[in-house]
Amino acid sequence: MKIHNTLTNRLEPFQPRHKDTVNMYVCGPTVYNYIQIGNARPVIFFDVVRRYFEFIGYTVNFVSNFTDIDDKIITKALEEQEDEMVIAEKFIAAFYEDVERVGSTTKYLAPRVTEYMSAIIDYIDQLVKQGYAYVVDGDVYFRVAKIDQYGALSGRKIADLETGARVEVNPKKENPLDFTLWKQTPQGKTFPSPWGEGRPGWHTECVAMINDIFGGPIDIHGGGADLMFPHHENEIAQHRAIHGHAIATYWMHNGHLTVDNEKMSKSADNYIFVKDLGGDYMGFRLFTLSTHYRSPLNYTDEALEVYVNEWQKLKRTYTQAFYQLDLAEMLDESATFNAELNRIRTRFMNAMEDDFNTANAITELQQLGKYTNHKTRESNALQQLLGAVRLFDQFFEILGLDPSVKRMTKATRNIYMEWADARKNKNFDKADRLRETLQEKGIL
RNA sequence: GGUCCCGUAGCCAAGUGGCUAAGGCAAAGGACUGCAACUCCUUGAUCACCGGUUCGAAUCCGGUCGGGACCUCCA
Known part of the structure; x- marks a missing residue:
């Protein structure tokens, strides 16, 4: 340190x-x-x-x-x-x-x-x-x-x-x-x-x-x-x-x-x-951490908006991965990190050890986001996805960011299943209705 | 007037002596998709300027220009 x-x-x-x-x-x-x-x-x-x-x-x-x-x-x-x-x-x-x-x-x-x-x-x-x-x-x-x-x-x-x-x-x-x-x-x-x-x-x-x-x-x-x-x-x-x-x-x-x-x-x-x-105080938090703490930080509405969007993006990535695991009953507390996740984690920790370089740490957070988005689109990547979610948890804990995502209720899970079914059967009217419901609940 | 800091692509921002100067946003093109959203891929800078030190500098030294802070019980 x-x-x-x-x-x-x-x-x-x-x-x-x-x-x-x-x-x-x-x-x-x-x-x-x-x-x-x-x-x-x-x-x-x-x-x-x-x-x-x-x-x-x-x-x-x-x-x-x-x-x-x-x-x-x-x-x-x-x-x-x-x-x-x-x-x-x-x-x-x-x-x-x-x-x-x-x-x-x-x-x-x-x-x-x-x-x-x-x-x-x-x-x-x-x-x-x-x-x-x-x-x-x-x-x-x-x-x-x-x-x-x-x-x-x-x-x-x-x-x-x-x-x-x-x-x-x-x-x-x-x-x-x-x-x-x-x-x-x-x-x-x-x-x-x-x-x-x-x-x-x-x-x-x-x-x-x-x-x-x-x-x-x-x-x-x-x-x-x-x-x-x-x-x-x-x-x-x-x-x-x-x-x-x-x-x-x-x-x-x-x-x-x-x-x-x-x-x-x-x-x-x-x-x-x-x-x-x-608005979004987590976005504001991310904004203030986006520049090294000893450097001056200039606030503009636009600059804040960039990080509000960035936070929304990270949160979406995390949420989607989280629910994918939730649906598969794979949301274990502990996870193993593969080489790629370990690399990201090491870089993140090194950044923090270097006089709390949160700007660089956030870069790794974003890399983790990209990795997670890749894995979310792959089939049979649930183990890696679990690792990604748990690594996110660590980064969020350190930076004090909270995506406030909770496990799905049974009712929500049923709606999700129905939606997936409707899509599969090309019943798009029904699917769109259910999609709207799920979006309101923040699942999609 | 005194002390100190900064000036990196359209914007934000890492890097402070050595592989092709991170990353993000924006922009353009493309992929995916029932539609959309989301997401992914591709594309950009020789580092304010001038001079010096060095085998080698965005990174060290000097100067110029530009911006800012503190010296006022402001985080």
């Missing part, structure tokens, strides 16, 4: 810290609105990472947080004249719905900032006591200059950052690059702390959560590329300060999704919420 590590900017062999276990953490959403389709990319990709590791036998401890205290939530709460926590709850529920829509699992630990307040305050307190942070008028800032390796993740140097600083001047900060750990707030929900009533900055939560939940450094820390700087850089800085090392071995970042080659933004009026996408 090779993974591109943003921290070293290299492809590295994956070595878990604990045998047979993968501990991973993915930065979750700030719950102030529905998620847009760009947010769905890490939701889908890291779900695939998890699925793959589980498939090859690892136990995966997957954690992704909710930022439920934030300026944006306060703004939203004021707009809607609602309590901030009500807003947060609403969008957490909406988030889970969207996660399920796109076929990712919601079964993972999802800590919230509000549940971690004391751990966050403790962490900041330690930073202050050890001189890595300073207090000014009830605000607390991290002293970036104390961390030698600051900038290593995002490939920046402190000097460059200072030179090109477009950072707003905050006279309270010793250095414009210093980031907020705690701040007093004029409005919104506040929490008591040694520095007064206020709220934590954004960067401490993940560190506090990871330390509490995993009790030490983890294997994989993931998120969108925009989190590299400053968010992940700041997480690393805080962790180096107290623990002397980066918090995770491998840092993985997915590239951004654009819409019609433009970044999604409210001002550009090209925001697309996952919930509004409508």
Whole structure:
């Protein structure tokens, strides 16, 4: 297994810290609105990472947080004249719905900032006591200059950052690059702390959560590329300060999704919420996996349509093979793979092992589709067909695609038999009627 | 202004030093079929441009042009 590590900017062999276990953490959403389709990319990709590791036998401890205290939530709460926590709850529920829509699992630990307040305050307190942070008028800032390796993740140097600083001047900060750990707030929900009533900055939560939940450094820390700087850089800085090392071995970042080659933004009026996408979410999932995760992905209606069609095609292929086996009472759970299927499987797995190259994995999925279509048209190929269906099952499990095909009921089976009979007897009126019924049931 | 990424057939997209540059979509032609749908087969690129390194480059280096990201608590 090779993974591109943003921290070293290299492809590295994956070595878990604990045998047979993968501990991973993915930065979750700030719950102030529905998620847009760009947010769905890490939701889908890291779900695939998890699925793959589980498939090859690892136990995966997957954690992704909710930022439920934030300026944006306060703004939203004021707009809607609602309590901030009500807003947060609403969008957490909406988030889970969207996660399920796109076929990712919601079964993972999802800590919230509000549940971690004391751990966050403790962490900041330690930073202050050890001189890595300073207090000014009830605000607390991290002293970036104390961390030698600051900038290593995002490939920046402190000097460059200072030179090109477009950072707003905050006279309270010793250095414009210093980031907020705690701040007093004029409005919104506040929490008591040694520095007064206020709220934590954004960067401490993940560190506090990871330390509490995993009790030490983890294997994989993931998120969108925009989190590299400053968010992940700041997480690393805080962790180096107290623990002397980066918090995770491998840092993985997915590239951004654009819409019609433009970044999604409210001002550009090209925001697309996952919930509004409508239609075929499996097709959308396939679309997001069709490009390597580190490359940018451009959304257009046409591009999505291509993969919606592709998914329909794969599903049709699978379904036909499945029912052919079902009719023949040959739908065994286990199957042997012949040389061709093994070749496809090996290529698929190799693609996944190569830094989760889902684009190439999907190519193999398509090759399997072609193979299956050939076998569906052959007589006496049921063994190979069974192998194909079971290999499909494996690929679908890894990629999180679900064709939702169930065995035929007795009634449906009878209709199918009647249809076949009618065709054989050239009773085409009847056959066409039955065909329609079967098509409605999704059998044909 | 600073840092970084990208530019492969009409479109999407793998490949990052070496057999004839994967795969998909679209298009055209063909096969199959009671009709249709589905499916299958065949057909396309010297890799933005210029120069360099090398026995050999889409793949490394330099430059030019074009596009994008981050530096603003956006995945």
